[in-house]
Amino acid sequence: MKTIIIGAGLAGLSAGHRLKKDYLILEKEKAPGGLCRTSIVNGFNFDYTGHFLHLRKAATEKFIMSNTAVKLEKISRKAFIHTEGVYTGYPYQVNNYGLPPEKVAENITGFLRAKFAGEPSTENFKAWVSTALGGGIAKNFMFPYNSKLLKYPLDKITTKWLGRFVPNPTIQEIMRGILPRGKQDMGYNASFYYPESGGIESVIKGIYAKIKGNVRLEASVKKIDAKNRTLYYDGGSERYGKLISTIPLPALIKATGNGELIALGKKLKATSVYSLNLGFKSKGKIDRHWVYVPDDKHPFYRIGFPSEVVKSNAPEGYSSVFTEVSFNKKIPAGIDNAIIKGLIDMGFISTRKEIKAWLPLILKDAYVIYDREREEVIPSIMSILNGMGIYTAGRWGNWEYSSMEDAILEGFEAAELAG
Numbered sequence: 353m354k355t356i357i358i359g360a361g362l363a364g365l366s367a368g369h370r371l372k373k374d375y376l377i378l379e380k381e382k383a384p385g386g387l388c389r390t391s392i393v394n395g396f397n398f399d400y401t402g403h404f405l406h407l408r409k410a411a412t413e414k415f416i417m418s419n420t421a422v423k424l425e426k427i428s429r430k431a432f433i434h435t436e437g438v439y440t441g442y443p444y445q446v447n448n449y450g451l452p453p454e455k456v457a458e459n460i461t462g463f464l465r466a467k468f469a470g471e472p473s474t475e476n477f478k479a480w481v482s483t484a485l486g487g488g489i490a491k492n493f494m495f496p497y498n499s500k501l502l503k504y505p506l507d508k509i510t511t512k513w514l515g516r517f518v519p520n521p522t523i524q525e526i527m528r529g530i531l532p533r534g535k536q537d538m539g540y541n542a543s544f545y546y547p548e549s550g551g552i553e554s555v556i557k558g559i560y561a562k563i564k565g566n567v568r569l570e571a572s573v574k575k576i577d578a579k580n581r582t583l584y585y586d587g588g589s590e591r592y593g594k595l596i597s598t599i600p601l602p603a604l605i606k607a608t609g610n611g612e613l614i615a616l617g618k619k620l621k622a623t624s625v626y627s628l629n630l631g632f633k634s635k636g637k638i639d640r641h642w643v644y645v646p647d648d649k650h651p652f653y654r655i656g657f658p659s660e661v662v663k664s665n666a667p668e669g670y671s672s673v674f675t676e677v678s679f680n681k682k683i684p685a686g687i688d689n690a691i692i693k694g695l696i697d698m699g700f701i702s703t704r705k706e707i708k709a710w711l712p713l714i715l716k717d718a719y720v721i722y723d724r725e726r727e728e729v730i731p732s733i734m735s736i737l738n739g740m741g742i743y744t745a746g747r748w749g750n751w752e753y754s755s756m757e758d759a760i761l762e763g764f765e766a767a768e769l770a771g
């Protein structure tokens with residue numbers, strides 16, 4: 353009996369490619385791609401939000417290169433952090449040059465004290481930051497930035513997700529960061545690929561084109577009868593042998609109607625993101641791809657400039673910006689005005705009259721919260737699902753913090769398990 357894949361984002365489409373035959377992908381939206389889609393407004397390309405391809409593995413590089421019809425540009429990251437009214441390089445910890453001298457002193461002495469005190473604590477994220485990077489870097493960047501992004505107490509967050517996402521430098525690397533050139537190529541995303549035209553969706557278009565006969569769009573899965581291996585969606589039902597789900601784990605759990613899973617699923621948490629995307633009259637070269645903004649003065653934790661990544665993202669003479677604001681239950685009132693004021697204060701836009709394109713987006717459950725409850729329930733949830741012949745893949749399928757490349761790899765892996 354065929355394998356059904358729920359969701360035609362990168363994870364689901366990659367699983368389909370790997371399965372090759374006897375499978376069907378059900379997707380609730382009118383178009384495939386999930387979060388890797390691009391909306392075109394008045395000639396501006398807006399991704400959901402900044403989506404840059406960081407490829408570490410030969411298998412994913414080959415998959416992307418052989419399936420994407422447009423050329424992929426290899427781009428060196430121009431990422432910055434805006435604190436104390438100045439821009440410093442990313443990652444913050446190894447680019448102290450440019451900060452006020454007292455902040456540099458705080459950051460460096462704190463880091464050295466932490467390094468000489470021994471191994472960092474893995475008790476929780478807050479303790480790890482203080483003992484791995486030191487009190488200065490904690491106070492001046494890591495605590496305000498991560499609190500603003502996650503909206504969750506940092507001492508309740510585990511260290512499980514850190515891996516390649518939070519660089520832990522050596523003494524030599526941090527000392528080099530006091531000098532003008534710093535160590536800007538550190539971290540997992542020092543360079544990235546991006547399509548020369550059509551936004552990030554160009555990657556999806558190529559991958560989708562080769563398997564579109566196996567994808568059913570506008571087919572939102574509502575109920576899964578695991579006992580009878582039957583699944584119900586808007587417009588019909590299907591019997592399956594194995595099931596691969598890439599939809600958010602809480603939605604999958606709900607669809608199974610399984611009491612034990614539902615109880616475990618109540619412990620899963622995430623923070624959502626509101627993103628206002630704007631196209632505006634250019635003031636000249638911005639020369640930045642994205643900027644982290646940890647302070648409370650501005651509502652966004654990060655902004656980025658699609659038009660600086662590739663020119664085709666904005667019409668000639670115009671620039672574009674994506675802004676990201678995280679929230680728990682409700683989008684903060686008056687957020688658009690606060691965002692625009694922030695962009696004017698930072699000097700990117702002169703007046704509102706210069707705005708030529710406007711796209712608000714809500715990214716529900718964008719950042720999964722890695723608390724102890726997540727660690728406790730995930731293994732049990734996965735074991736029950738696997739017992740039902742259901743395998744999960746992707747950032748929300750596995751309820752994790754991961755990248756497009758991870759979504760592809762997990763799609764491949766789920767296909768191996770289900771195949």
Ligand SMILES: Cc1cc2nc3c(=O)[nH]c(=O)nc-3n(C[C@H](O)[C@H](O)[C@H](O)COP(=O)(O)OP(=O)(O)OC[C@H]3O[C@@H](n4cnc5c(N)ncnc54)[C@H](O)[C@@H]3O)c2cc1C
Nearest residue numbers: 359361362363380386387403404572573718746747755756
């Ligand atoms: C703010 C933000 C910025 C990011 N930036 C980057 C970046 O720069 N680089 C990077 O590598 N990664 C980035 N990511 C991560 C990247 O978006 C994900 O890793 C990737 O898109 C995950 O793909 P997926 O297929 O797992 O999930 P999705 O893209 O969410 O696909 C799931 C699909 O399932 C469909 N679906 C949902 N419910 C149902 C249902 N009931 N029935 C049928 N279909 C359903 C959805 O419509 C969707 O198409 C970012 C993520 C966020 C939140």
